[in-house]
Amino acid sequence: MAAHKDQSRKLTVLICIIVLYFQFPVASLVHYEPTWDSLDSRPLPSWYDEAKIGIFIHWGVFSVPSFASEWFWWYWKGQPLQKVVEYMKNNYPPDFTYADFAPKFTAEFYNPDQWVDLFNASGARYIVLITKHHEGFTNWPSNHSFNWNAMDVGPKMDLVGMLANSIRKRTNIKLGLYHSLFEWFNPLFLQDQANKFATNYFVTSKTMPELYELVNTYKPDIIWSDGGDGALDTYWNSKEFLAWLYNDSPVKDTVVTNDRWGTNCGCKHGGYLTCKDRYNPGKLQQRKWENAMTLDRSSWGYRREATLNDFLTIEELITLIVETVSCGGNILINVGPTKDGRITPIYEERLRQMGQWLKVNGEAIYKTKPWTSQNDTVAPNVWYTSKKSETGTRVYAFVLKWPETDILYLGSPSPSSLTRVTLLGYPSPIPWRIPASQPSGIELLIPVISVNAIPCQWAWVFTMENLAN
Secondary structure, eight states, X not given: OHHHHHHHHHHHHHHHHHHHHHHSOGGGGOOOOSSHHHHTTSOOOHHHHHHOEEEEEOOSGGGTTOOSOTTHHIIXXXXXXXXXXXXXXXXXXXXXXXXXXXXXXXXXXXXHHHHHHHHHHXXXXXXXXXXXXXXXXXXXXXXTSTTSBTTTSTTOSOHHHHHHHHHHHHOOXXXXXXXXXXXXXXXXXXXXXXXXXXXXXXXXXXXXXXHHHHHHHHOOSEEEEEOOTTSOHHHHXXXXXXXXXXXXXXXXXXXXXOSOSSTTTTTTSSSSBOOSTTOOOSSOOSSOEEXXXXXXXXXXXXXXXXXXXXXXXXHHHHHHHHHHHHTXXXXXXXXXXXXXXXXXXXXXXXXXXXXXXXXXXXXXXXXXXXXXXXXXXXXXXXXXXXEEETTEEXXXXXXXXXXXXXXXXXXXXXXXXXXXXXXXXXXXXXXXXXXXXXXXXXXXXOOOOOGGGOOOSSOEEEEEEEEOO
């Protein structure tokens, strides 16, 4: 009888363990220490790799002058750029200060529901909103940024909270929040800098309280840190914050972070690697990475002086998406709203075009993995992704330029007798053959497709199943 009771107790404990295991993610059962060895061992939540495409939103007081770039203040007063200095001299009185721009950051046309509907139509699976850039102005009513926040001056609104509410009300898009660790002209930061960062009054009274406030208030899916290049992670208290974020925060099991936590961290430590702006290595990386890039070739913030040629074409954008995802990265595509809260037509057009393309070809982007070859060994302008299917591995070949002849020779795939080829968005199988004059590869026999049957306007995707490799 005693043995039976002991076995019963063991069975009960085992059932409890199984229930807890499935109720709580594995990440919640691990305690992370404030060391890079420990923090870097945290598995990246799977949703991020599956999402592939995000939208970056650069919006702040810099959207008022909307000239040169979002670094306007720095190019005026920090490291003067002649065209910015001349612009201020010609258009504003001598006693005008950067703070005088803030009341003109009005956001009167800000409609977060419209923004979210546009982002949803674009096919993006996450967004990253600027909550505070290097100018120090917070787009939420921060308790640590008195009279330099979007509730006290300018919009008189919680810009972050409004967008967060719209996203969660209307879509399954994940919410990311960008936060700059440093501020160009904050006296506390300048004091710490003058002390060669032996003190960190700015960090303990400003930067870190803001980060904790953002996480606890808005419960973001991404914390996108920036501006840490001025000092080591030990000055910023980065490891301590991340340990709290992964262990005890309200988003500890789902949140994702990047690598900009100090001069010693970029492209090395953090949840995923951004390395540098517009990072696009063109080859497979050992760790998950992100290509944070801009539709405006020269600026992250809105520029009134920008011309049509300053923006990426849809062909250029799709090429960057394909190259990035083929090499295992995510792509974060930046838009810059106006001071009054509009996403201008050129940005809207690009995002809607991207969404049209993804409606046909998203299968080859979302939840995919890099294939054994990232781009073809022979055919130019051909990139690959792959995905597990019921019959094995399905390989996707992105053809960035439609073949000039009716035969497309691909050098990387090796067909088998069971190989089946299709074109996403096209109803009939694509015939193929083994090349007669080549030692390996496959020849796709491109059919004549009527205008009405063309699946999309840019970058076509051939799927191959049951390959030999």
